Amino acid sequence: MDKTLLLLLGLLAAVGAAVFVFLPTHPSTPVTTGTPIVRTSAALPSVDGVIKSGEYSGQTVIGDVEVNWATEKDALRVGLKSPGAGWVAIGFDPATMMDKANIILGAVVNGAVVARDDVGTGLFSHAPDTSSGGQDNLLAAAGRESNGETVFEFAIPLNSGDPADRPLAIGQTVKVIVAYQATSDDFGERHTRRASGEITLTAP
Numbered sequence: 001m002d003k004t005l006l007l008l009l010g011l012l013a014a015v016g017a018a019v020f021v022f023l024p025t026h027p028s029t030p031v032t033t034g035t036p037i038v039r040t041s042a043a044l045p046s047v048d049g050v051i052k053s054g055e056y057s058g059q060t061v062i063g064d065v066e067v068n069w070a071t072e073k074d075a076l077r078v079g080l081k082s083p084g085a086g087w088v089a090i091g092f093d094p095a096t097m098m099d100k101a102n103i104i105l106g107a108v109v110n111g112a113v114v115a116r117d118d119v120g121t122g123l124f125s126h127a128p129d130t131s132s133g134g135q136d137n138l139l140a141a142a143g144r145e146s147n148g149e150t151v152f153e154f155a156i157p158l159n160s161g162d163p164a165d166r167p168l169a170i171g172q173t174v175k176v177i178v179a180y181q182a183t184s185d186d187f188g189e190r191h192t193r194r195a196s197g198e199i200t201l202t203a204p
């Protein structure tokens, strides 16, 4: 083997080693896992990714997420606004911490909403209802992200009939948990901030 070839091989090996060393240890964040749902419902034209004044009968701030809600005959509409560009979520009626809560997550990915109907599967975990034989019961979802803030609007049945969801009723005061991610749209990524509060489901 002549010297030039050896030199070339050595150079190649060095470049290879450098690339290996500088590769990130984690694979790049995958786009939201699970089945993405992008839906709007003609019956719910207000689920459009914009929270207008007077659109919701209830409003509160939990953590630093604005939570808006209103009941329909058999449904609950919710509008969340987070100070982050990643996912935002609300969980209804947890048993302990995140466990058993009916968790609805949303993210705006390249201008389109991705939403999922989950359930708290443990103190610090959640999974799509569909992964435990349940159904995704989102009736509508829409979202908008601008200036590092995310608006996520959705509607769910008050009582979906899905054993993975906890039934809600008009008149009920329900514990809710709220969380958001500052940067990641990956539903598998832990919250930047989380908090809990209460909302009362007054009649429409």
Ligand code: HEM
Binding pocket: 089, 090, 091, 096, 097, 098, 103, 104, 105, 123, 124, 125, 126, 177, 178, 179, 187, 188, 189, 190, 191, 194, 195, 196
């Ligand atoms: C894969 C996503 C998630 C992971 C890995 C995760 C993990 C955790 C962990 C480790 C804690 C305890 C430490 C802490 O307080 O930060 C926690 C607490 C909490 N999480 Fe999550 N979480 C996730 C998603 C969510 C979602 C979507 C919500 C709400 C809709 C949520 C709501 C909460 C709340 C309210 C607490 C405090 C519970 C309490 O102290 O009573 N989490 N989570």
Ligand SMILES: [Ca+2]
Binding pocket: 101, 102, 103, 117, 118, 119, 129, 164, 165
């Ligand atoms: Ca659910």
Ligand SMILES: [Ca+2]
Binding pocket: 117, 129, 134, 135, 136, 137, 160, 162, 164, 165
């Ligand atoms: Ca469900």
